[in-house]
Amino acid sequence: MKEDLYCVIDIGGTKILLLLMDDAENILFREKRATPKPEEPDAIIRVISELLAEANRKIGYRPEKKPKAIGVCIAAFLDHRKGLIYQSPNLHWSETVPFAQIMSEQLNCPVFIENDANAAVVGEVFYGAARGHRNAVYVTISTGIGGGLFLDGKLFRGHSGFAGEIGHIKPFGKGRTCNCGGDDCLEIWASGTGISLSAETLWSADEISPAKLDAKWVFEEAEKENTLAQKIVDQTMEITGRGLANLVNLFNPSCIVIGGGVAGNRKKYFTGISKVIREEAIKPSVEITPLEIVPAQLEPDAGLWGMYAILTSRLEE
Numbered sequence: 001m002k003e004d005l006y007c008v009i010d011i012g013g014t015k016i017l018l019l020l021m022d023d024a025e026n027i028l029f030r031e032k033r034a035t036p037k038p039e040e041p042d043a044i045i046r047v048i049s050e051l052l053a054e055a056n057r058k059i060g061y062r063p064e065k066k067p068k069a070i071g072v073c074i075a076a077f078l079d080h081r082k083g084l085i086y087q088s089p090n091l092h093w094s095e096t097v098p099f100a101q102i103m104s105e106q107l108n109c110p111v112f113i114e115n116d117a118n119a120a121v122v123g124e125v126f127y128g129a130a131r132g133h134r135n136a137v138y139v140t141i142s143t144g145i146g147g148g149l150f151l152d153g154k155l156f157r158g159h160s161g162f163a164g165e166i167g168h169i170k171p172f173g174k175g176r177t178c179n180c181g182g183d184d185c186l187e188i189w190a191s192g193t194g195i196s197l198s199a200e201t202l203w204s205a206d207e208i209s210p211a212k213l214d215a216k217w218v219f220e221e222a223e224k225e226n227t228l229a230q231k232i233v234d235q236t237m238e239i240t241g242r243g244l245a246n247l248v249n250l251f252n253p254s255c256i257v258i259g260g261g262v263a264g265n266r267k268k269y270f271t272g273i274s275k276v277i278r279e280e281a282i283k284p285s286v287e288i289t290p291l292e293i294v295p296a297q298l299e300p301d302a303g304l305w306g307m308y309a310i311l312t313s314r315l316e317e
């Protein structure tokens, strides 16, 4: 084992995943726990502290040798410099929490925080599907739609850290209020949630129980040539492709990484989106720029690898 240890953590709405790594990219310990309910910051830090103690026992490193730094990725609007989490809908945090400071004091170790999709684009660029690219866009399509921007060789966070909210570009349909409070965002039409909502307009509760009308069911039905289901899939490919074509026009990336539960392992859907992107983006951005459109490689660990990259480079600065 090399000298320095790094701890990277993904705090999600349902689980907390923690890795302990050395400075040669080896994973020494990996464990997950359910996210405590209610999701109080102190309760979450307690779980992390227990996981670190367990790591300590399992890998047998000296108790006085704590990680050089801890990196936390989390679905939240946050300030990575100040370590503040302003809002985390998944954790039901609506007031500002000085999370990095609290955690750093309790665990006696420097703590860095990052938005999960921002961390994921860094992970895919340094270790995954966008390796070597200096301009890459990452999009994850699952219950919601998230995104991260890596531009000119750096993570692009925007003024306050809220850049890359690809799910909330608009408008992509008519008459739906998004979880962000806005109307007709890409997410509310093209995410797993959006697909379910579209299905609910086509099948009544008498025909099929609404609980069954999820994205998985719609894709399975489309495979069986159910024309209504195919229509929904076509519509989501079209609007997702158009949304991503807008990003190509804005940022001229050389790589788009598509991940998430809706996109994962659905070759036709992935190909359909790629086709729309290439058709709808300005021609120089797809013909002169060698634009790669690739599936994510590191799921569900992209954010963790991103945090590892952030920790190891930041500390050398």
Ligand SMILES: [Zn+2]
Pocket (backbone or CB within 6 Å): 167, 168, 178, 179, 180, 181, 182, 185, 187
């Ligand atoms: Zn929205």
